Every structure is written in structure tokens, then in C-alpha cells.
Amino acid sequence: MNGSGVRGTVTMHDVAARAGVSIKTVSNVVNDYPHIRPATRAKVQQAIDELGYRMNLSARSLRQGRTGIIGLALPELSLPYFAELADSVIRAAEARGVVVLIEQTSADRQHELDVLTSDRRQLTDGLIFSPLELGPDDADALKVDYPLVVLGERIFGGDWDHVTMNNVDAARAATQHLIDQGRRRIAVIGAHAGETMGSAALRVLGYQAALAANGIPFDPDLVVEGGLWHRATGADCTTRVLDAGVKVDAIFGLNDALALGALHTLHARGVSVPDDIAVIGFDDIEDAAYASPTLSSISPGREEIATMAVDLLLARIAGEDTPYRRVITDFEVVPRESTAA
Amino acid sequence: MNGSGVRGTVTMHDVAARAGVSIKTVSNVVNDYPHIRPATRAKVQQAIDELGYRMNLSARSLRQGRTGIIGLALPELSLPYFAELADSVIRAAEARGVVVLIEQTSADRQHELDVLTSDRRQLTDGLIFSPLELGPDDADALKVDYPLVVLGERIFGGDWDHVTMNNVDAARAATQHLIDQGRRRIAVIGAHAGETMGSAALRVLGYQAALAANGIPFDPDLVVEGGLWHRATGADCTTRVLDAGVKVDAIFGLNDALALGALHTLHARGVSVPDDIAVIGFDDIEDAAYASPTLSSISPGREEIATMAVDLLLARIAGEDTPYRRVITDFEVVPRESTAA
DNA sequence: ACGCGATTTTGCAACGATGTAAATCCTAGC
DNA sequence: GCTAGGATTTACATCGTTGCAAAATCGCGT
Secondary structure, three states, X not given: OOOOOOOOOOOHHHXXXXXXXXXXXXXXXXXXXOOOOHHHHHHHHHHHHHHXXXXXXXXXXXXXXXXXXXXXXXXXXXXXXXXXXHHHHHHHHHXXXXXXXXXXXXXXXXXXXXXXXXXXXXXXXXXXXXXXXXXXXXXXHHOOOOXXXXXXXXXXXXXOEEEXXXXXXXXXXXXXXXXXXXXXXXXXXXXXXXXXXXHHHHHHHHHXXXXXXXXXXXXXXXXXXXXXXXXXXXXXXXXXXXXXXXXXXXXXXXOXXXXXXXXXXXHHOOOOOOOOOEEEOOOOOHHHHHOOOOOEXXXXXXXXXXXXXXXXXXXXXXXXXOOOOEXXXXXXEEOOHHHOO | OOOOOOOOOOOHHHHXXXXXXXXXXXHHHHOOOXXXXXXXXXXXXXXXXXXXXXXXXXXXXXXXXXXXXXXXXXXOOOOHHHHHHHHHHHHHHHHOOOEEEEEEOOOOHHHHHHHHHOHHHHOOOEEEEOOOOXXXXXXXXXXXXXXXXXXXXXXXXXXXXXXXXXXXXXXXXXXXXXXXXXXXXXXXXXXOOOOOOOHHHHHHXXXXXXXXXOOOOOOHHHEEEOOOOOHHHHHHHXXXXXXXXXXXXXXXXXXXXXXXXXXXXXXXXXXXXXXXXXXXXXXXXXXXXXXXXXXXXXXXXXXXXXXXXXXXHHHHHOOOOOOOXXXXXXXXXXOOHHHOO
């Protein structure tokens, strides 16, 4: 209509004038206040339709102290797991009438601390936060005065809600699956030395537990360090473990990107998967089902995590004052070609 | 220093009282109004720091009519190309001090129409819109009264800015690349029958142009229809063309997901890539470099598209009133194993 | 018709910031 | 010491909506 930027200048005032009622009545109608005579409601509604009135959300936010926006802070969208998570969170939020503002932390510790206190927190009613670098030492930084839901198991016991999967059990199941296929020399790639509470550490614990349960000795040479869980890292870890001359008959990628990187390297070297080396990942991203060979993985119940996180957050925003909760979602082993018998 | 006052009720009023100046002076300091005595600025700044004041963005939005949020509407984040695009857009926006609200349209026509008029437009200063289903017939729906930047070539000639790559030329280059490797029976998968302005149609045009330029006859049997450009579709298209008994020595996936799906099917059938059939995709998503074999593709200058889109949008938001622009970004053929000699 | 409790509707004052235009402060120049 | 004129600062209205509590209207029994 008008390119100069004069947006919807129709206010409640205009609607009220047209409908012949007070501004407050218009407000009552749009907010579904119960005690309104049907005739009045109809009049107002008609005026709204005729004028094409849209509520000014900034004004409403100012008045109510809420914006209807929730924040989602994650490492980066180019990591498929987080893209899929964001997709699920946005859908869950939309179904509940709120929208999502995404902030990327680039898996940088300072950046992760920054989003917690950023100016943008003024714009959001609450935050769903998936940290990759913060550890128990940063627990204080998470003591914020707005609703917060933390994803993942990095930091426990604080005053906030928590949604996570059971990384230890899931990793144990993944390892057990490999063992069930007769593998004994299982390399795990993407480990983080010195970490105790992160997904990496927990998954390695699960790996060790599975070995122990099956009487397989733990060989430190089979644990390969790797920083960011990108495909490139997985490819690199695999190269290193193969070059080290360690005997390997299976690889457990601590996430799918690592496992896909491993497949890449194995393919490049002409190693047959799963005949020579079986591979399993973790996260069950869409890629996994279309890799060549298709990649076995652990499905973390992404949908459930997203839904729970949004529900918990909205409950806090609505003022719920129950003890902080820790929700643990179900996982599932998804066997595919890369670990076939 | 008071680290906990993020959502605190500290207003300019409080800061003004503490600094012994008027509210407006605080506002001036915060907004870098030039004529402020250094001493005054210091006093105010100190009060701000001491009280941990954060500006209430809703109030500012109400007053200024701007929110500092831009919208990004795209099909869905689980499509890697769009996830990577969103990543780039968010980074570009952040560098310019605005944040991004993402809306997913699920590649549904009605949903795409809805985002244009959604209540959320009240919350954003402008919109970057990547439609997948809207066509020339919907041009009127795009005549909106807020700043809009459209991505992709589906709809031309309207009163809005446009950022796109040259799909025809890029597809021609992709096809030429296959021809240069000696391929003659090139199947193209993911075509959309009846479409004239979409990426599918334009890319098929480029494909045909390349054939013509090399004196290769066009065989309609080599054009495989496929709806949504997911991996599953690519796998399915490939199955169909192979089962049809048509001779094929190369496959051009109209995007990378399709091509990855093709690799999947070829692998499952034991067809060697690139020896028996070469494959090239389009978009150059991160996956492409890690597929087995690595997938050749067309890099569309994603970063440049995102940056241009954000810049154009912010210029409009700032009130720029120049003729609407159409920006065409550069592309590049990225050869990898799947089309090696 | 009248009175009364219950249902509807309304006026007013915020919410926290900024634009405008006017008030006040300074400093140089005489 | 006084004043013009620019540099600083300020008061006030206003952005569009909602909470509060009071005002107006309604329905119904008598």
C-alpha cells in the first residue's frame, strides 16, 4: 500500500470510534473478557474487520511486561542436530502461540555467557538454552532472574528447569549394540579430555560401562580426542586412530556428524563398512538415514525434548512456582546398515 | 556492580534520580546524543552501571515504532540449505545490531501467504522471505506495506527487493561440468511439471540449454519429477529412473538433498559413482563435502545472499526510498569425487 | 413502575521511553 | 559586567494498550 513505512495506523481508538464503544471495551473484546454482550462483541468485531485492525504488540508488551517471544540459544544452526532441534522448538512454540528468537553462540564460552545477560533478554519472556561450553563452574551465571530451561547435562542442580536425555545409558546402549554384533575393538571418537559433565564425558562413561558389563578390557588408545563435533573432526579422529595402527573393528561417533566424518574417511581409505569396521553415531539426524551406508544411531527424542522445553518454559512464564524439574527423555537405538551383521 | 538486575525494575527514572539529572538526559546519554557535557555523561553512565540499568525495549519500540527484530520466513530448518542460510542471516543481522525471528512455512502455499499478513509482522521491522510455493499469481499478496526482501526467482517485477542467484546459468554450468566429463545421458531429478518460474523450472531450463549448446538431444525420459526436495525424494526419483530402464550415465540433482538421496539409492544398488554414474547437486551444503563419495555441487554464494538481503532490508527499514533492486549473486561449480574423471 | 443485585461498560492512570520545543547554562566579545 | 548565541538540559505530551475500580445498564421480582 504505502512504502514509506507508515504501518497499520489503526488503533483501538479508531475501532472504538467506529463501533461506538469505549477503547476499553475494544480491549475487552480482543482479550476475550467474558462479560460482554454478544451484540457489543459483534459490533466491535465488525469494526475490527472493516478497519483491518491489528494490535500493536509493543504497546501490549509494555503494558503487560511480556513479549510473546521466547529465546532459543544454541551453538549454530549449521550443525544439523541443532537445526532440527530449532525446527521442533519453533513448531512447538507456534502451536502454543509464541514465537522464537534464535541466537547462536558459536560454541564459544564467552558468547554463551553473553546470551544470558544480553540486552535481548529484555525482548524475550524466557530462554531455552543449549550450552556446549559452560561447565559446573559457570553455574552462577545461570542464576538469572527470568525463566530459563537448560538443555543437556552439562550443569546440574541449579535453580532452573532441565531437559535432557540419559547420555550415559544411551551411550551404553549404543556400545552394547556394537558388542552384540560381535565387535570388541570399539573406538570412540570426539572425546573431550578433562571434561566431567559434558555430553562427551557422559557418553564415554556409558561406553566404558558397556565394555565392563561385557568383560571387555578398556583400552585408552581407542578413545580419540576431538573438539567440535563437526564432520571434519570425525574424519580427522578416524584418520588418527587408523594411522596409529591400533586394531579397530567398530567406531562409536559421539554424535552423528562425527560418525559421518568417520564414514567419509573409511570410504576414502577403502575400508568396508560394516564388514571391516562398524560405525554408530548419536542423535539420529536426518542425514544418518541417507548416508552410504546408512548410519546406525541413537534417537534422542528430539521432538519430545523440544516440546518439554517449551512447555516447562511457558509454565514458568505463566508464573508457575513449583520446584525446578529435571526431565529425562527416552532414547532409542536405531540400527542401520553401518552396524548390520 | 549488581549482576542480577536483568529483569529488574530499574527505569530511566531511577537512573535520572540517582544521577541527579532529568529523564531526558539519561535518554540522551543512552542514545549518544552529541551535545552532552562529559561530566554529565559520566555521572549518568555511573548511575547506569551502579543500578544495572537495561533499557526496556518494549517501551522504546512503542515510542519509535521499531522493534529491532527482522523476520525470516523459510520452508523449514531441517532442510540443510535453509538451516545454513538462517545461520548466515543471523550472523549478518547480529553484526548490524538486529535480531532474527524465524518462521517456518513448511513449504505450504497457504502458510506462505499467512506469514505475509501474520500478527507477527507487528513485531518485526521487515521480512526476508524465501517462498517455495508462491508463484506469479500471488504477486499481489506480496504488495505489503512493510519492508520486504524476497529470496529466489519465483516472482519477479514486484515492488520489493529481490536477492537471487542466476539459476539458469548455474544449472547450465552444472550440466556443462558433467558433459565435460564425457557424460551424455544426464538425468535431472526433482523437476516440477507445469512450473515456470520456480527454481526447478529455471534449473531445468539451464540443463536444457547446456545440452543444446553441446549438440546433445534432449530426452524427456531423463527428466524425473519430484515434489519436495528432500533426500527421500532424490532416492525415489533415482529408483524410478533406473527402473524405467533408461540409460543414464549422470544425474543432476536439482539440489543437494536430492543428489544425496540419489547417492543413497545408487549405493544401495551397487552402482559405482562416478564410474558408472556421475552425480552433481546444487547448493553446496556442508553435507556435500562429507558424503561418500563427496558430492560435486554448485555453490550459490549463500553468505553473500544473506548479507545482501539483510543490508537491503535494513536500508528500507532506515527509510531508503530508491527504486527496488534485484541483486544476482555469483555461483561457482565445486567439483568433487562424484564427478571425478 | 420501583428497587436491587448482577452484568456490562467506561474513564483514568499507568507501562517506560523519546520528540519537540522551550528553558537554562556558558563563554566569548565588547 | 553585560549580552548574544550556541551548547546543554529539561518539561511535557505521547506512543497504544491494559488493570483498576467506579459508573452505567440490565433483568426480574413485587
